[in-house]
Amino acid sequence: MAWLGGFGRLCAVFLAICCFSFQGASSQLVVSPVGHTLVYALAGSDVTLLVSFTGADDPTVTWLMGGLPVVTWTIGSDVPPDIAEDRKKVLNIDPNGSLTFVNVTLGYTSNYTFEMTKSGLAKSVTSFTLEVFESIQNVILTQPDLVIEGSKQFTLQYSMLQGVVQQQMWFFNDIEINSNSQYTVAERSLVIHGPNRRDTGRYTVFLMNPFSNVTTRINVTVLYGPEKPILEALPAQPFYLSGDTLSVSCKAEGFPLPTAKWDFGSQIPDQLNGVLNLTNVQTNQAGTYMCTLVNEQSKEKLQMNIILKVYERPSGNPMCSVQSVNNVNLQYYCMWPGGTPQAVLSFPTLSNTSSGAETFSLTFNASDNLNGKTVTCMADHPVEQNQCSVTASSPMKFLPSVRTRVSSDGKIVVTIECVSEASPEAVVSWSQGSETVAAGTTYQISSNATQLQIRDYNVSNFILQNYTCTCSNPLGSQRREVHLQGPSISDFSLFRNLNGTIVTLTWEVPPTSVVTGFDIQMKGPYLPNKSRNGTQKRGSADVFHTIQQKPGSVRSVDIFFLDPSLTYRFRVIPKALMVEGEPSEVQRIGPGEGLSGAAIAGIAAGIPCSLFFIVLLGIAIYFCFHSNKNKSRQRRYPVSRAVEKAITTQTETTPHHLLTGGLKSPPDYNRLNLTPSERSMALPSFVPPAPVRVATTV
Missing domain, CATH: 2.60.40.10 (Immunoglobulins)
Structure with a gap:
């Protein structure tokens, strides 16, 4: 077999040279196998599936194993062949496209297809079959411990350490056995039907493949006779x-x-x-x-x-639930279907005496002690003990949501949704004022009643309307009123980029506002238009004009191509179809951003006035200080007798605020809010100065 492989490789090389010599002479791509297309190989050896081709210089070849690509390569290309990572150690592709297996294993036994393609030429295909064998070793033939006469059948089986069997033959006392009513020759076994004493003897199995063969024998004795x-x-x-x-x-x-x-x-x-x-x-x-x-x-x-x-264990896990009965009572359910035998179910916290199989329920009057109480179902089965829990709760507080859209027929559709978490699930009802809302042309209620749709052409019909949704279950209820209002904006902001060429406008609307769209308006220079000659500008506007229109679901917009040296003003007008709401506040961007013209004029006029006021204040402070200083000076010139007499007749009752000569007035303890017992020292006493005689010199 080795020399055959070498001869095949020489043939492939010869054909490749011939093909190269005559390339271009033929416009048809032809692929053919070199040697046999049925190839036997011994596991661990190298084997090559040889091919030859004509009609192209650098065709693309693909080897398929059982229909799945395992190798792809363009002949003569510097790019390595595309080989699956787990097959790179075994598969190699030769320069002429032949496929070589290195240390081939049993797993590579398969049908292989060689496909060759070239742009502009028809695809050419050839096929091989590779069978990999191992040498048969250590074959052991076994039989049942006891072969009883009259039993249905017994089977002889062989096992081996390794090997791939291509053909097996069975013999009984050296006579070949073929499948018939008494014997069935199966894979790795021989079945003897209805054995009896005549089946006692020597059985032989002969195994072979292209690389080895083995013969194994065993003696079989058929026994009979009963005991306890x-x-x-x-x-x-x-x-x-x-x-x-x-x-x-x-x-x-x-x-x-x-x-x-x-x-x-x-x-x-x-x-x-x-x-x-x-x-x-x-x-x-x-x-x-x-x-x-x-x-x-x-x-x-x-x-x-x-x-x-x-x-058999019941499928899944136990399932617990609680349901409303006429919106008055609570019915607790526990289910664990299937299983053999059926599981026994009970609610120990609700009843110690009641139980059921597979599906069990208990009904109780709704009460406050059941609100928020977790109830556990115990599920007993011989295979497993399991449990599940459920908690009944009254509806929780919730916030209704309002959405607005325009239908295909041009009607405003306002959807109010009220969902409250509750167990059992809350039942939702709708009312307008004191009347219950019923489904019809104007009103549509969802199947679970959580959504109310109001359809009308006129937005004014929605304004000042109050709707109430009530969510209730046996444990309680929650009510919320929804007051619809016209199109309006609750918040409007402006953000610009670092260059001042793009601004982002963001806004919000009240939760219950009916809005179907927005007009984005601007006052100031017109935004540039793009034309064939490039970007151009067209003047400016002294009034707000609409530059974009957005649907009611949008809450932001970007404005591009702004000139940072110019001033722009923006606002958003909410709309419900053709009805406009109050515009948003105006946001301004540009030089002197944040100060109006009047503010700038006021600041310019106020600066000189402020300086003049500061000068006057300084002069007044100076004169006051100078005047007080003159008054505090002590007199040093003689006084008249009248003055002396007036001074000497002064009494101690002179108020302290008339003192002169720099004496300090006593502290005001009333102002300090101190009682006599809280004073740390005695009150100072005022002693008038002694009379002074002054001589007058003439």
């Missing part, structure tokens, strides 16, 4: 779960050994030598199994029964 049977299930346990695998055996002592037969109602389980192998056992296979032993010579019969219990 022994029945057991393995593994031994009180019950089995659905899906388990177990075996139930029926054995008896004696010589020859007896035949055994299992019975289970109308079903006859598979059996071999008195052993039942139950794989993926199901609940319908639970019950009483009877084993019958028969002595074929004496015709004596013995019977014994065994009971199998097969349980």
